[in-house]
Amino acid sequence: MSYPLSPFIAHTTKMPFRIDxxxxxxxxxxxxxxxxxxxxxxxxxxxxxxxxxxKVVSAIRHQLDLYMHTMVYGEFFQDPQINLAEKLHRILPEGLDVSYFVNSGTEANEAALKLAKRYTGRHRLVSFIGAYHGNTHGSMSVSYNETKKAPFRPLLPGVDFIRFNEKEDLKYITHETAGVIIEPIQGDAGVRIPSPDYLISLKKRCNEVGALLIFDEIQTGFGRTGKLFAFEHYGVVPHILTIAKGFGGGMPIGAFVSSKEIMDTLTVDPALGHITTFGGHPVNCAAALANLEVLLGNDQxxxxxxxxxxxxxxxxxxxxxxxxxxxxxxxxxxxxxxxxxxxxxxxxxxxxxxxxxxxxxxxxxxxxxxxxxxxxxxxxxxxxxxxxxxxxx
CATH class of the missing domain: 3.90.1150.10 (Aspartate Aminotransferase, domain 1)
Structure with missing residues (x-):
């Protein structure tokens, strides 16, 4: 059965799924x-x-009995944020030690691009043909679909697109490149899977020129591909990891994760290099922690x-x-x-x-x-x- 569109809600298309x-x-x-x-x-x-x-519903109810939003992210100590960050630190490999919680996948990618520029002092970015990283201006700039992008130009300058899974194109990652953002398995391009050693070569090239490698695991994370994160299939750890979607057990939360050295650059020159009001919302963090405990539990x-x-x-x-x-x-x-x-x-x-x-x-x-x-x-x-x-x- 199809339902009429509400005249009071902004719609993304004239033909949505219309399930009430x-x-x-x-x-x-x-x-x-x-x-x-x-x-x-x-x-x-x-x-x-x-x-x-x-378990997620129970965690949400418990947190609701304590507090919801209290202050913009980073100013107060809140157990749900601390507990979730510590859990991520324990399950992620070395180099992915510090988490910054945001509201969505596109915000995580926006922040990751900023972090790469801030840490390297460079301005150019590399992405991939077929990539999708979100729909805000920066994330759209490193996404490939020109039909979706054209009405909103100008977007970020200095973005180069290379072919996914083509080692020959890695030469376009240079000493001018701040960051390379890639989905370890491309999602919106139609589940495009790299050869076993491609990501190894990509990380090597980034290390050679001093560019930061960003893995967008927003669709592929949290067990979707048969590993907690898709990069585990390939034995490659990024400099920055972005996560969302399956992170919150149905609640809206994302994060970008990196080393302390890299992440600390957002705290000085200028301070508040990235800020968010609702990022790390305590209810969402409680849900995300419960979600991880279910995923990592041995019972199922x-x-x-x-x-x-x-x-x-x-x-x-x-x-x-x-x-x-x-x-x-x-x-x-x-x-x-x-x-x-x-x-x-x-x-x-x-x-x-x-x-x-x-x-x-x-x-x-x-x-x-x-x-x-x-x-x-x-x-x-x-x-x-x-x-x-x-x-x-």
Whole structure:
């Protein structure tokens, strides 16, 4: 069922999904008409442990009984922020020691770009063909889709784009480069996976010229690819890590993480080099800590099982209409023959009670990224629905 657009809410498109949400629980979303949808997209890789996980809800309720916003980020000591930062320090490799909490992925990337410029004293940035890093001015400047960018120019100067997974292009990273920002696995480009040694060569080149390597793990983080972070597949640690989406267990929070030496440059000349009012909101930090405890807990072993669940989905979605399946863990792009076919699949699945989605910059593929908590039975049900839609094309 489609619902009319509200005249009082700003809309991102004239044709949104139009599901009038009543509630969400686990791997399901329910609308006000009584329809039940199996969520195969997790709010675009946000609800990695499902909707309203009881441990996250409990942590939120506990923090609500203590305090919510008290002061702009950084001025007060607040246990939820400190506990979350200490947890990240324990689980991240050396060099990713200090966290700065923000509100979203695009803000994390904006701050990471500023940090690279501040630390190196340089101004040029390198990004990649196919990249997507957010929709504010700086993040858009290092994203590639010109159709989305053109109406908002001029954007940041000094941004160079090179080919993803092409070692020959690493020569364009020079002693003038402040930072190189990359998704270890490109998301909006349609789940583009690098060769095993590409990121190693990229880090080596950055070290040679003194540029900072920024890994945007906003979509790939928190178990989505079968590791807590995608960079763990490749044995490469960035100078700066950005995270969001699956970080908060459904609450809005992001962060950029780096070494103390690099991060300390934001505190002087000028002081308050990056500031945010709501960053590190105590309720969101409490939710993020509970989310991490669920992901890293041994009771469900969610991250390790993501690869096996992904293999099952890949096997169940084989069909003559499918050109290619690209995936890592539970991070999927299903390549079809054209954008028209993708629209038929996505809309057909919705009508049958399953939520898939499309990519902004890869219109010939549709997106699958179910919660890591999804069961084998729910996978079978969802893939059965997709196969029904394939058979009707």
């Amino acid at each position: 949400v009543e509630k969400a629980e686990g791997v399901y979303i329910y609308d006000k008409a009584g329809n039940k949808y199996l969520d195969f997209i997790s709010g675009i890789s946000v609800s990695n442990i499902g909707h309203r996980h009881p 072993d969610l991250i390790r099982k993501a690869e096996a669940k992904g293999e099952l989905i890949e096997r169940l979605l084989q069909h003559d209409e499918v050109i290619e399946i690209r995936r890592k863990g539970l991070f999927f792009a299903i390549q079809m023959k054209d954008a028209h076919t993708v629209a038929k699949v996505v809309n057909g699945c919705k009508e049958k009670g399953l939520l898939s989605y499309w990519f902004l910059s890869n219109p010939d593929s549709f997106r699958i990224a179910p919660p890591l908590t999804i069961s084998v039975e729910e996978i079978q049900t969802g893939c059965g629905i997709i196969q029904e839609v394939f058979s009707e094309l």
